[in-house]
Amino acid sequence: MRTVRILVTNCNTTRTMTEEIVRGARSAASPGTTVTGLTPAWGVESAEGWLDSYLSAAAVLDTLRTYDGPPYDAVVLAGFGEHGREGVRELVDVPVVDITEAAAHLACLLGRRYGVVTTLERSCGQIEDSLETAGVARNCAAVVGTGLGVLDLGDTDRTEAAFLAAAERARRAGAEVLVLGCAGMTGLQRTLGEELGLPVVDGVGAAVRLAESLVALGLRTSRAGSYARPVVKGRVWGPPEP
Structure with missing residues (x-):
């Protein structure tokens, strides 16, 4: 059985929470699954409320957009009720499971x-x-x-x-x-x-197991309609460089 590689994204900038989430994800994962935790470089230290949620969603999208590590097979979004789920599905070409x-x-x-x-x-x-x-x-x-x-x-x-x-x-x-x-x-x-x-x-354990199942079944996000690839256009991520 080949290794399944899952990225788990914390929705906040608190690294100790990322570590705790990753521990839970790894304890739920099957043998042969690797879990890598990602912590946004900017955003909020804890997501509590609408403002925090929208800000954390943008930070998570930016984190995945700029990710330059080893290839991965699925993404687990570890923010309960936070925004960004649909945007991430447009952005990446692997299954995305929200906790x-x-x-x-x-x-x-x-x-x-x-x-x-x-x-x-x-x-x-x-x-x-x-x-x-x-x-x-x-x-x-x-x-x-x-x-x-x-x-x-x-x-x-x-x-x-x-x-x-x-x-x-x-x-x-x-x-x-x-x-x-x-x-x-x-x-x-x-x-x-x-x-x-x-x-x-x-939710973390549930999402990891569902992500593994989607990968094993060879299923990916549909590109027909709602989650089609983003329209090609100019997008500025953050302030322009001086």
């Missing part, structure tokens, strides 16, 4: 309705819109915030307590499966799944 829709698709195979537990409440509407665009919003019972910022997730005890409280709210709303609504939550599915008594889907 948001990957987690939701797998959750739909495990229960009739799923709930997303995320960070700040301000991100909930953005995630709902992303699920709607991906066509998986119909089965979402609730998107619930924990009240924690992305950079607060390093406090394990506090994160677990906040996640459990938010998970109960999602369960009461009808969720039969839970989805981790932030790449920085990777790993919680192992520690909290049994305690909650519900399946817990990690």
Whole structure:
């Protein structure tokens, strides 16, 4: 079996978070899959809200546009609910899997309705819109915030307590499966799944496995219509050089 090479892009500039995401991706990957993490050189230290999301999307696109490392077979976008998914599919010639829709698709195979537990409440509407665009919003019972910022997730005890409280709210709303609504939550599915008594889907692991499947099946993004290659024209990425 040939090696599958996956690029995993963090949506923010915090390298320690990239490292944590890559650890989660590698633990989920099949033998023979290599995972390389990319951290944007510019953008936001944590993506929380519409402004951050649009800025991070541009930074991720720029990171992939200027990538000059070894060839890769697929891209995993590790920003839950962040923008840029459709643009990246136009930009690169390999399968692109967003952790948001990957987690939701797998959750739909495990229960009739799923709930997303995320960070700040301000991100909930953005995630709902992303699920709607991906066509998986119909089965979402609730998107619930924990009240924690992305950079607060390093406090394990506090994160677990906040996640459990938010998970109960999602369960009461009808969720039969839970989805981790932030790449920085990777790993919680192992520690909290049994305690909650519900399946817990990690988007990073789900996206890596789906990316592997697309590569193994020889499938790529369709160029017929919506994700056709970008129109050839002048584009300025950042301020012109003096």
